[in-house]
Amino acid sequence: MFKDLEFLWDMGNEKEHYRGQSRIDYEEGEWLYNLIQALPTLPTLVEIGRKFGGTTLLLALSRPDIKVSSVDNAPYDDFRVVSQMKRFHLFNTDLIVGDSKTCINDHLDIDLLFIDGDHSKEGCLADYYHWSPRVKNGGHIIFHDAVGDRADMGCVEAVNELVTLGILKNEHKSVSSMRHFIHGNQDR
Numbered sequence: 001m002f003k004d005l006e007f008l009w010d011m012g013n014e015k016e017h018y019r020g021q022s023r024i025d026y027e028e029g030e031w032l033y034n035l036i037q038a039l040p041t042l043p044t045l046v047e048i049g050r051k052f053g054g055t056t057l058l059l060a061l062s063r064p065d066i067k068v069s070s071v072d073n074a075p076y077d078d079f080r081v082v083s084q085m086k087r088f089h090l091f092n093t094d095l096i097v098g099d100s101k102t103c104i105n106d107h108l109d110i111d112l113l114f115i116d117g118d119h120s121k122e123g124c125l126a127d128y129y130h131w132s133p134r135v136k137n138g139g140h141i142i143f144h145d146a147v148g149d150r151a152d153m154g155c156v157e158a159v160n161e162l163v164t165l166g167i168l169k170n171e172h173k174s175v176s177s178m179r180h181f182i183h184g185n186q187d188r
Contacts, residue, residue, distance in 0.1 A: 002033045005061055008054045023051050023116075024144060024178075029058055031175040032114075035140065036062040039111050046110050046134075047071070048100045048127045049117030049144075053081030059114070060085065060093045068093040071100040072117065101126040109136040113183075116144035121154030121161070128162065135183040141168070146179040 009026050024032070032055075036043070042065050050056050050072035059068045070093065075081070078095055085093060096103060100117050113135050115127050124143065135141055146155040159179050162168040170182040 002030050005029070005033065005058055008058055024055055024058075025176050028144070028176045028178050029055075031178070032142070033058065033062050035180075036066065036112070039063075039066075039140075041065060042067070043111035044109060045069070045112045045114065046131060047114045047116070048131065049115070050075045050078075050081070050095070052076050053078065053084070053095075055114070055116065056081060056093065056095070057084055057088075057090075060090045061088060064092075066092055069096060070094070071096045071098060071103060073097065073099045101130050108134060110134045110139055111136065112140040112142065114142050114144070115155075119145055119153040119155050121158045124155045124158035125161070128158070132183065137184055139183045140172075141181045141183050143179045145177050147174050147177045 008029065036045070036059065043063070044067045045059050047056055047059060047068065047070040050070045053075065056068065056070045060066065075095070075097060078097070081095065101123070110131070113131050115124065115131070117127055118124060128141075132141060143155055143159050145153045146159040148156070159168070163171070168181050170184050172180045172182050174180065
């Protein structure tokens, strides 16, 4: 139940939710949790960009049958994340320290790709091009910080370019700063 994961946002004020350990907004977390509930049995998720590990924990705690691989070249506090994973008896997550644009990508048939790493236009595009061929037909590609007034982040520009060029065609839904696409053969 999503309410059980609110600790990822709480910073001591029970009436409001802040970006605590999770670096996504509360609304985005709830939407992502619900999307994960609708994935097929034994889903594979890849997260690009872990920072404090809040979204990593959200993904891993969403379903017991989930397999999560989280890639970050400079995570802030993997010791804390590993401690929390042990506390919750999570053995479904690989924490990979490495460059998401060049690390070996042996994940086949990814159900959900969550791109929230290098926020430069070039970095976001590189992550997309490196990982998207592994997303299965009908799988989900989600870009964080890709909507709205986040002009200081190249994700907005990168995703707009992919859409303008016709590379990403099946936009499903945007929630707060996330853009969500359904991956299909035409997106490869």
